[in-house]
Amino acid sequence: CEKDVLIDILTQRCNSQRLMIAEAYRDMYGRDLITDLKENLSHHFKEVMVGLMYPPASYDAHELWHALKGADTEEKCLIDVLASRSNMEIFQMKEAYLMQYNNDLQQDIDSETSGHFRETLMNLAQGTRMEGYADPSTAAQDAMILWEACQQKTGEHKNMLQMILCNKSYQQLWMVFQEFQNISGQDIVDAINECYDGYFQELLVAIVLCVRDKPSYFAYRLYNAIH
Known part of the structure; x- marks a missing residue:
């Protein structure tokens, strides 16, 4: 198996082009490209090459x-x-x-x-997050709820915390995070890290970081994976 050829072809095409290549591969050879990759590659290289072939x-x-x-x-x-x-x-x-x-x-x-x-x-x-809507008049109220959730940490407060982070629009949350900073004198990520732990804490932080900038979130994840 010529791995260099696979790398050159599959990593230098966009997803739609790779799907067209897979279709041509099936038409020309009567074989499924993903199946052939799985059967002829191994370990992490197989995972990467196969992963590239999915929509x-x-x-x-x-x-x-x-x-x-x-x-x-x-x-x-x-x-x-x-x-x-x-x-x-x-x-x-x-x-x-x-x-x-x-x-x-x-x-x-x-x-x-x-x-x-x-x-x-x-x-x-x-998948029901509000989109494209922001209400400055409620941002301070939402921020106060988040602050109380970080202070009291009851089951009810945890539910209110995740409801805001999962359902408010990104535009609204930008304002809420700024109001949280004004109320508490602390960044929302630092507050979550101090008040919660485990995978719940990691999920909340991931939501905040993705709201702020998704590419930066994945850059952070890649850096931690590499180092």
Whole structure:
């Protein structure tokens, strides 16, 4: 197997071009390109090359399935995918998940995770975040709720915290985070890190970082993976 050729062709094309190549491969040779990659490659190189051949929604569904149904639940994968996707991307992801695995994504999240981490993932997986709407008059009120949630940490406050972070528009949350800074004298990420722990804390921080700048969030994840 000429790995250099695979790298040159598959990494220098966009997703739609790779899908066209796969279709031409099937027409010319009567074989499925993904199946051939799986059978002739191994380890992480196989994972990367095969991953490049999926449409985005199908790849998200593939990763979530393995994160939920593998030997151990891969919480960080669930966080990376669900904290960063738009409503449309989540809708397409759920459709792909149902089509590929004949399972409902939200039901699998419900059965394979627990606690407030589960509740927050379930909220994100609904794909019902408000879009393009911001109300400056309620930003301070939302910020006060977040501050109280970081201080009191009851189950009710945790629910209110995740409801705001999962359902308010990005534009609204930008204002809420600034009001939080004004009220508490502290950045919302620092407050979450001080008040919570575990995968619930990691998920909340991921949501905040993705609201602020998704490319920077994934740059941060890559840096930590490399170093």
